[in-house]
Amino acid sequence: MGKSQNSLLLLFLCLSALAHRSAAMVYWTAVVELSYDDSNNETVEKYCECGLYGRNSPVDKASGVVVLPRGDPKGCGPETDYSRNFSSSPWIALVKRGNCTFSEKINAAKRQGAAAVVVYNVDSSGNGTTQMSHSDADGIVAIMIGNIQGTEIACLVRNGTDVQMLIDVGRPNGPWMDTYWLYFLSIAFFVVTAASVAYFVFISANRLYSLGRHRRAEKKLKSEAKKAIGRLVVRTLKRGDELTTSDALCAVCIESYKAGEVVTVLTCDHIFHKACIEPWLLERRTCPMCKCDILKALGVEEDTKDMYSSPPAEVTVITVAGGDTMYEVPLNGSTGADPEQHQHRYDNRAFEADSEAARG
Structure with missing residues (x-):
């Protein structure tokens, strides 16, 4: 699961880097609209998506009368003059590429x-354009158009024709992507996000299922532990019992035994207060002293589906201490075997005497 999660994270980071890189490589076309009166006083309007915004240019609209620089058509140097008779009207500078940087032309x-x-391209380039880089001249709309179109506009302006130009935003493009690259990245991001959410939902559901399964198993084990506890030997201590006269302590509550108290004898022969050991066995199911598992000792199979559907008539549990048998207990007193074979044998002789007296 860790490897899958890392793979999804790596894919997401790669797509994020791809989106950032592609955004830097995207360029925008510019729509150029021209309007002027010809020699017959008829209005001529031309429209083409033939411009290209500069790399540092705002992708925005602009409009005005086309103005050429005086003298040098390339508009280089701080002394470039754009004298005109319509100073109050917005105007657009038309300059030729070459002799200086794009930033110098734009700033002038x-x-x-x-x-x-x-900026129109150099001679013999047809209507080809490139994306200008002008990091020292930002904050103003700057586009490049082809040489043929630029030369035509420049000739009209030199002949005294007022040419109105409108620059509008075209479409995004990239060197390796089509015009729908934004849709592609959006879909890819959605797919990765959906896969990540689905993965984490699956992990959470799997953990909840495992937790529920564990709780059900614990509940089942507690139920079986209750049955096993019900099969353990329980007796009431009497005055003069060896446990009451010795220094023996209950290992759970660390209290001495007193006459009248009810104690439980585990299959491993260890004795505890009934009120102390039963909650312990429900949670841990093992002897506090020797870790003997009462479910296993009493023949309970935890993984069996039909538990106790037909309990054994008798189960003999034997523990060895010093090589001697300490404890034998039948789990079902309804068998037809000889009752003499169903007697408890303890190291605690007083307990054995009490048991024989009770049977007598």
Whole structure:
């Protein structure tokens, strides 16, 4: 069970690491919408999901008039100028890739108040794009578009056309995952969580079942112990009994024996107060002194299904001390054997005399 639990934990950690790593590898596309009036004063609108958000860019919307840097189309250096006649309107800087880092291009436009920065790719790259890394220029929307599209927009702006651009959020993508990677990770997480919960429920149920089984077994053993206790020899001490005149003590309560007290003799010949030994035997079922198991001594089989369905007519229990037989007891007095064969023999002669007197 420990190995299974460790395997589930390892799988969960791997999926968690996979989710964290995949989140770092995910990139977002950008939807680019263009709107401008052509030479015939007709409004032209173009739409494509052809942009790519920078790695350090907020994945957010932005809109404004497209503005080119004066002089250098690549917009490098702090002296880059984006002069315009519509200072109160939001605007988007359009610069070409090359000559300096993406952070330098973005920061130059950001300092002059651009709402977003669009970088178009180098010549001969077609409409290919890459994800920009600009860790020193965050807090502003920055996307990259292809060279063909960027060049076309730049030509329109140079010819005096006001080009309105809207940048919107596209779809998440990854180098090794499809667009539904979030659904995949969610399902995988749910499966692992459900498996973990099911495993712990199974373990808990198994433990509860084992505990219940143990309790039922203990209850059954107590029931059998009661039957066994009922078969033990019980007698009342009389004045002059050897136990009352000697220094003998009950090993359970550590009290001396007195006349009139009821004692129980175990199969191993050890004697205790009846009120002391019976609760002890119900819990432990063994002699406090020699650990003799009364269930085994009386022939009780703990694993037998039909216990005592037909109890033996007689069971003889023999314990040896110094090589001499100390105790023989019949468990059922209703047998047809000779009554003389069903007598108790004790080392305690006073007890034996009392027993013979009772029979007489």
